[in-house]
Amino acid sequence: MSIQLTLAARYMAGRKLRTFLTTLAVIFGVTIVFGLNGLLPAFSEAFRQNMLASAGKIDLTVTSASGGTFEAEVIAPVRSVNGIDEATPILRQNAILPTGQAVNAVTVVGVDPESFSQVRPHSLVLGRYLQAGDKNALVLGEKLAEEMGLKLGDIFTLPSAAGATDFAVVGVIATQGVLGVEEVYVPLSTAQAMFNQAGRLNTIEARFAAQADRVQVAAAVQAQLGNRFKLGEIEGGGQFLSALAMGQIVLNLFGVLALAMGGFIILNTFRTVVAERRRDIGMLRALGATRGMVVGIILAESLLQGLLGTAIGMLIGAGLAYSLIGLIRPIFEQFLHMSFTGRPVFDIPVFIWALVLGVGITMLSGLLPAISASRVVPLEALRPMVGVAAQRAARRGAWVGAGLIGLAALTLISGAPKAAAAGAFLVLIGLVLAGPALVRPIALLFGRLLTVIFAREGQIAQGNMTRQPGRAAITASAMMIGLALIIACAGMMSSMEEGIGRYLAKSMGSDFLLMPASLVLGGGNVxxxxxxxxxxxxxxxxxxxxxxxxxxxxxxxxxxxxxxxxxxxxxxxxxxxxxxxxxxxxxxxxxxxxxxxxxxxxxxxxxxxxxxxxxxxxxxxxxxxxxxxxxxxxxxxxxxxxxxxxxxxxxxxxxxxxxxxxxxxxxxxxxxxxxxxxxxxxxxxxALTVMESTEWRETMIGMFGKVVGSLYFVLIALAIPSLIALVNTLAINVIERTREIGVIRAVGGTRRQVQRMILAESLLLAILGIAFGILAGLWLGYSLVGAVGVVGFKLTYFFPATSVLIATAVGLIFGVIAALLPARQAAQLQIVRALRYE
Amino acid sequence: MAIIQTNNLSKVYGSGDAVVTALRDVSLTVETGEFVAVMGPSGCGKSTLLHLIGGLDRPTAGTIQLDGDDLSRLSDTRLTEVRRRKIGFVFQFFNLIPVLDAVENAALPLILDGMKLAAARATAAEWLQRVGLDGQTSHRPDQLSGGQQQRVAIARALATEPALVLADEPTGNLDSRASDEVAGLLRQVADEWQRAVLMVTHDPRIAAYADRIVFLKDGSIIDQARLNGTPLEGAQLVRDKVEAL
Amino acid sequence: MGGEALWDVKPAQIYSTLARLKESGGICEQTVDGDGEGPDRRVYAITEKGRAELTAWFDLPIEREHQRDEVFTKLMLALATGEAEPHRIIQIQRTKLYQDLHDLTAQRRLANPKTELAHILLLDSIVMHLEADLRWLEMVEARLDEIQRQPVPEPELRPRGRPKKNS
Incomplete structure (x- = not known):
């Protein structure tokens, strides 16, 4: 093992709590990224199959350009195309039922049972599905069976070229979304005989392989068949898939943000590491270590931390994916009548993505401190050990930050919604940069409030926090991201809720609606x-x-x-x-x-x-x-x-x-x-259902509310790294101030007072984070609402008062929780040992 | 053979009204196997002299020849290399890496220089034995006494077989007995292993171990005392004292 | 006990010391026959008076022999007369003291602390005195300029013989 890794491993082992907390931050982000990415293929596959099937849609249909039937052999070239998972031959004819029945027409679909259920999954309600060797067997949908009063074993007579053919009902499947003319399924050969079309088909339906390039595959099929055939592709499915892809991006974004918060935590840890080890680093430089070697040592430590966090994150992520899928499967199958056969898929890109993100962000966060470590001059080694000097807020960063926020304000005033949305992110960056300069004023402002509750401890805490404005600001930045997301999303959701209500009232303002159930999916409606x-x-x-x-x-x-x-x-x-x-x-x-x-x-x-x-x-x-x-x-x-x-x-x-x-x-x-x-x-x-509009509107808004609710759950989970950030910073502060705490105890401070001191500091840090978070969150939310307007939705921004309160409460609760462990640790320090601590 | 030769070395800190001249026209030579002590009141520039010679800082004027290299002209990278190969440092606060054991600490400069770990450990262990630390090779610094830690530091300074060993108040943090041991060890470094040793101290007793004492005041050399002679003459001195009774 | 060097004394020195003690009545001398095998031997024994003196010596503290300090005298004269450079006096003295210290520490390193501890302690006593002298020199050197600024007291002129009558 190289000296860099040896040193890294030893140093990390020497500070177990800090290593644990820092690694935890990486673990959290990687868990989300890895777990959800592993889960998504299963989801999207299940959704794709089930939703497409329920919409009566498949990836690809092949029909004759003239609309007639064609020879069954055409299936072979279709199957041979790369990217086609399965293709199934179908003969489909409408059949008018004798009058006097509850239903006047059905579509008879002659299928090859095995390949057909591959292309169009179904879920069986009663009996069995068609099997190879069946002759006059028939399967039909639940709703049709109910309307016609058919039970298993009953005879269903269909008109045919030969007059009429009797079928025995062998199975009932869950009615899939297609309403209108109901489909009944019979063996292909029987259908061919029935309609006098021996050896002929009129449709081939095919399913794409999961990762196939849709456009390319379709083109390849067309090339194989020539222009005698035309292909049907589905737009609705494409749209649906893009929605899924969007979901994937959003989830990944959450993971990346969680990791970004982790990045701030790591940044804090490594800044402390470098400050703590200035003498060691100076000595290494004096002994002849080059700047590069010093950078290497710090980066090796972040690499190790990143690898450790990523590995554990992957394990937990995989566990999460498997347990989630176990949880979801019965829900899907029971309540949604969707077959859910997928399992989490962790293929190489998922591993690479998680690894690149986990290790990449960790190392990126280690880079700045590593560079500052390489600037430590060898003379540092010869100076006597002094306590870590109070930092001064970096002035340049503050100006740049203020500049960015100013620029963002301009974009907001400009009224160009796209610029304003970009400006909101400038605010985030600006706050991170200007943070250290804001620590003091905010600490003074709220410190006064705190002294009311905590008396002298509050004052000490306030002084302690302002000693390391950089660290406090980075902690607040991590917290800011979490809370800002909660508030921004809440602002957007409440505005959208109101907006949707308004739009519903306007564009669906009639008293009654008559609409097909699957309207939302677009296309294919009857x-x-x-x-x-x-x-x-x-x-x-x-x-x-x-x-x-x-x-x-x-x-x-x-x-x-x-x-x-x-x-x-x-x-x-x-x-x-x-x-x-x-x-x-x-x-x-x-x-x-x-x-x-x-x-x-x-x-x-x-x-x-x-x-x-x-x-x-x-x-x-x-x-x-x-x-x-x-x-x-x-x-x-x-x-x-x-x-x-x-x-x-x-x-x-x-x-x-x-x-x-x-x-x-x-x-x-x-x-x-x-x-x-x-x-x-x-x-x-x-196909149509009657609805009272008010009822429908309420259903829609209710559904939206459910989505919002689950989103909140995710967002609050996303705020967890800010808790880790707080604990990490407090733990660092306690270690750094061990000797001071010893002095406080030696001159008569009680354990309780020390605890209260840490608690006050934690609350102050949390308040700082909350202040940043509310500011950034409101800004972000406001400009995002404006950005939605670009797509044709005019929304009025609603101040998310409840969410601001929730975020404040979550922040303060985190502040109290974060203080528990470090405060305990500080209070339990043995005075004599603390005084000797270097 | 002169290992160090400084010529009119000067170092000025600050600018404008706040100029502080830390070192003024210092010319000093240290030979192979010579043990030189630098003494003077605090603020006299003795630490600055050591930093300049150690390539930790750059002079304002003058030159420093170290074993053939002019330190004032080297790039940072080359200077780092010179520190790694030609100079061994012993610090007042030992400056051992707390998470490495004695052997690893002593092997550090060798590892930094790219030596294979096993070879570096073997060499370091040898040096630890030579400085009288064979039993505690796998102890971490916090398990060693101050004198033992400084021995590890000396072994570390010697491990790369440097031409020059620089010691900055090496006994500043030790009791008198450990101080004598460390000073005696540095004497041995010059006598037995023929290194040039340059030590800064404010303790006359420790300075007396040297071959030559350089007195600095206000950045200039004001006096040098060459100490020669054998232990036998010392024995005579004692005899005289006894006789005087 | 305590190392050989400590007890290594020449016979002549012993005889002269014995002679002095006998003269002052601290010891008495007897001659013992050699019984024909060897020469006659002289045996010395402590007297009553001698024992009393010894007891008194053990009981009384030793007066330290304070500065009959020639270095100090040299410095003062150099300052007062300007006949010599005081810095040079300090430098010469310092080099000598360091040389002594160097020799002593070298010797001290040669002494085996397991068998020659008494010797080492004696050496330490000298070392520490030398250290004190060196520190004192350092102090003088640091304050030399200050001393030079202080005026040498003018001797008070006392008229000899009978005072003149004032008119």
Whole structure:
């Protein structure tokens, strides 16, 4: 072992508590990064399969360009493409059921059971799934079985080319999200015989390998098959996957932030280490160690600490992942009817990522102190040992910090939301830099308060803290990150909660909504013919109806979801927030000619002006639409969306089914009466469900609240490193001041007084962190809310009073907890030994 | 052979009104196997002289020849190398690394110089034996007495076989008996191992172990006393005293 | 006991000492026959008076022989007359003292503390006196300028013989 590592290991072993605390900071960050990254593939895979399946979507569908059937052998080239995990042959036909049944049509899906369940997982409710060798066996969804009153073993007769074929119901599966025409599953060969299509298919469905590049794989399949076939890919799935990727980024961000806090803790430790060992370092320099060797010794210590923390963090992270998955699996399977077969995957990139982050941040934090250690002159060794001198606040850092905060203030005033969001991070950095200079004023301010409770001990504590403003500021910085996140997120959440409420009231402000259950996923929804809207309009008690229709298009290289609205009634019943254009004029222009309202998501990517023309891809070629407004509604907040008139949607996109209907009742009509009338009408459209808007809005806000709640849980967990930072700093202070504590005890200070002294210092440190955290958190939250506005959401910032209180409380509680151990240690010092301590 | 030769060495600290001349035109030579003590009241510049010769600080004017190298002209890297290979330091506060045991401490300069660990340990153990510490090689500094710690430090100073050993108040933290032991050991370093030894002290009794005493005052050499003679003459002195009874 | 050097005394010195003691009546001398085998031997014994004196010597503290200090005299004369450089006097004396100290410490190192402790203690006594002398010289040297500034007292002129009558 090299001398650097030997020294590092020995020094670390000599200061066990400090090593433990510092390592703990690394462990925490690595645990989060490693554990969650290991868990994510399992999650995303489960979500991908289940959600796609429930949305009736698979990664890739192959159909004939002409729409007819094709020979079964086509499956082979598809399977041969690299990146295709499994492909399954399907023959799908609609079958009209004899009248008098509860359901008038079903889709018969002839499948190859084994490969089909690979591509589309299902969860069985009763009986069994289809097996190889089955002939006239049939599996159907739970809901359909219920509606038709079918039980296991019953006979289901389907019309066929040969007249009718009888099937025995062998299994019932959980109904997946697709509503509308229900699917029943039969063996492929039986279906082929039934529809007189021996050896032929009309669909191939395929699943991609987990890490496959979707675009590349699709292109490869197309190349294999030639242009006789067309491929169907799913946008909704892509969007969903990008949401998952976003989640992954957010979780990683949490890990990185936890590690950043760890970085501050490590920075503090190593600064102390260097101060403590100035004589040793000077001696090494006098003996002929080069500056590089000195840097090496300190870095070796941080390397060791980083490796240790990372290794333990990986172990705990893996443990966490396995226990979480064990916890989650039954929840998924019981309540969500989702098969969850994934296990944590710790592949090499996860290891590398955790290692790079854990060791990297540790070594990065060790670098500054290491460089300052290399500046220790050999003469230091010859000077008599003096106590660690009080630091003076670094003036340059304070000015730079103040400059950054000033700059951030300018961005805030400028009103440019993107600049302001960037400015918020400048504030964080500025506070870290200016921190040491702020320690004294804040300590003086709150010290006075503290002396009320702690009398003389408070005064001593205040003096002690200001002796090492750098250390206090770094501790506060670590705490600041944790608390600022809590407050910023809270500010954003409460603003969003309010904003969503407002948007809901505006864009879904009707009294009743008729919508498909899986609307949120976008695409693949089955709507209702215009007769339903007409029927509702004719219903007594109904004042107004407006409907939304949906089509897909592309403009300026961006996939665009098109919503067809009926401008006049939409203005009365629905509505949206406009960022460009005046409301009345927009609806007017939408009616005449080809006008389009683009939403914020699209406008952010492709800036547009009013009156400008955009070209949309339609099934019949390209059509130019003129931009009449830019505005957003809640439903389409996440996807690039254009709103055009239903007349244009029918003319250019051949889409005239209503996907969502909004209904207003007359003021005097009874809610229950109208509701039951609507329920009656909707019976024929199983895809749609009737909801009272208020109820739906509450559900939405409730769901949002649940998300916020779980987020808080994560955030508070994220604040834990700040507790470690406090304990670490106090432990360092107690060790450094061992002799002083000895003197205090020798001249008659009681153990209790020493304890109170440490407690007061801890609280003061915590207050410093809280002050930093509140300032940075409010700033961050405010500018983030502004940044959300960029995407087309206008939000009003709400001061998160509760969260400021929570953060303050958490900070103070941490302050008390952090003092426990160091205070005990300080109080138990033996006076004589403490006085002799060097 | 002259190991150290300084020529009109001067060191000025500060600037403007706050100029302090710590050393003024000091010319000093130390030969192989010679033991020189530097004495003088505190603030006379004796520590500054030692720092300059040890390459820990740079002179304002004048030159320092150390075993053929002009220290005032070397880069920091070269100076570090000279310290590592040609100079052994003994400090007042021993300055042992608390987390390393006696052998490891003594082996430190060898390890810093890139020697293999096993070889460095063997050499260090040999030197520890020579300075009279064979039983405590695996003790950490806090398990050793002051005199023992200083012996480890001397073994460390000698381990690289340097041309020059510099001692800064080596007995400043020791009782009189341990002081005599350490001073005697430094005498041995010059006599037996033929190193040039330059020691700063304020203790006349310790200075008397040297071959030559240099008296500094206000940064200048004011006197030098060359001490020669054999222990036999000392014996005569005692006899005279006895006779006087 | 205490090392050979301590007890290593020449016979002539012993005889002269004995003669002195006999003269002062502290001891008496008897002649003992050699019984034909060897020469006659003289045996000395302590007398009553001698024992009383010995007891008194043991009982009384020893007066330290204070500065019959020639160095001090040299310095004062040099200062008063300007005939010599006081620094030089200090330097010469210091070199001598260090030389003695050097020799003594060298010898002290040669002495075996297990068998010659008495010798070592004697050496230490001398060493410590030398150290004190050196420190004193140091002090003088440090304050030499100050002494030089203090005026040498003018001798008071006392008229000899009968005082003259004032007119």
């Amino acid at each position: 709507g209702a013919s215009p007769e339903l809207a007409q029927a509702i309009r004719d219903t007594p008690g109904v004042q107004d109806v407006t409907t939304l229709r949906l089509a897909n298009s592309e403009a300026r290289g961006t996939a665009l979801q098109l919503v067809g609205i009926e401008p006049e009634s939409f203005a009365r019943v629905g509505g949206m927030e406009f960022m460009l254009g005046s409301e009345a004029q927009i609806y007017q222009e939408l009616r005449n000619g080809r006008g389009i309202i683009l939403n914020g998501v699209f406008a952010v990517r492709n800036p547009v002006q009013l009156g400008e023309w955009v070209t949309l891809k339609t099934p019949d070629g390209e059509r130019a639409y003129q931009v009449v407004g830019v505005g957003s509604d809640l439903l389409n907040a996440k996807a690039a969306t254009g709103f055009i008139s239903q007349a244009n949607l029918a003319a250019d996109f051949h889409e005239s089914n209503d996907l969502l209907l909004m209904v207003n009742k007359t003021p005097e009509a009874e809610v229950t009466a109208v509701r039951s009338a609507l329920d009656g009408l909707v019976k024929q459209y199983p």
